[in-house]
Amino acid sequence: MLIGKLNIDNPVLLAPMAGYTDIPFRMICRERGAGAVYTEFVSSEGLVRGSEKTNDYLVFVERERPIGMQIFGHDPDAMAESARLIEAQFHPDIIDLNFGCSVKKVVKRNAGSALLKDLPLMQKIASAVVHAVRTPVTAKIRAGWSRQSIVAVAAAKMLENEGICALTVHPRTAVEGFKFPADWKIIAEVKSQLSIPVIGNGDVNSENDAVRMFRETGCDGVMIGRGALADPWIFQKTNELLHTGQCSAQGSILGRIELCQHHLSLEVTYRGEADATTMMKKWYRWYFRGIRNASSYRERLVRSHSLSETQEIIRELKESVCADPA
Structure with a gap:
């Protein structure tokens, strides 16, 4: 899978997860086949303020590469400046824009999935960041804010037009959180409309789920979060199952x-x-x-x-x- 000029051999990725995707766990997942890993998401405002705690979340070791760093915020200028700071200090392989987090403290700041209610502002943020850095810029979205406002395809097309190199789609709404099954048909619909890589996410708890997501949606990659907490071998097992039809017994x-x-x-x-x-x-x-x-x-x-x-x-x-x- 190509994200900009970055080639990812195994398109099964570790999702950024607050409180979990620190250096040790990222290394564990890379050792077990994750094609790329992400740091915990960070506030653009915290980065611009020079918060030492925020910067600490972005520290990594070279053998983790390829590594992505995810930022959230609502101000285009702050998002662009934080991306510049990240690129200059950390040189990540990917800078990811979080338009999917539904946690209250993020949404209250008009960030994360709140931006699914304001696509013009999302567009300004994406444009500002893409023009601020040379690093490939990607984004993550949900299906929409609520079932009454499914905007995944519209948001995806807009983000591609603004120069986003790849898009991760979590096919639940912000209001749903994680309460209902993920609607993988939304991933397939987005994939059918875009030329950039589309990465599916949601309800992938085993290597069989991951392979099924590839086949049912046509997605280019799969991003795994909670499924990797329960089984860090899931990346290698998925890759084996995709290429050989079987996988070795791991995780005893x-x-x-x-x-x-x-x-x-x-x-x-x-x-x-x-x-x-x-x-x-x-x-x-x-x-x-x-x-x-x-x-x-x-x-x-x-x-x-x-x-x-x-x-x-x-x-x-x-x-x-x-x-x-x-």
């Missing part, structure tokens, strides 16, 4: 525990022991899903405040699984 119970240990070691490397122990607590429910008697280990891990204790509890769980693999 033991494999997930070992990946959890690897994830912890990466967190220690990039955050230090204290922060790593805290940051890992949200991950245990994903790594230990479906493991018999794992709840007691999870509870102990959440209460743990030291790296050595955390490592020991995970070792105990691994030994328990090895002793009783059933």
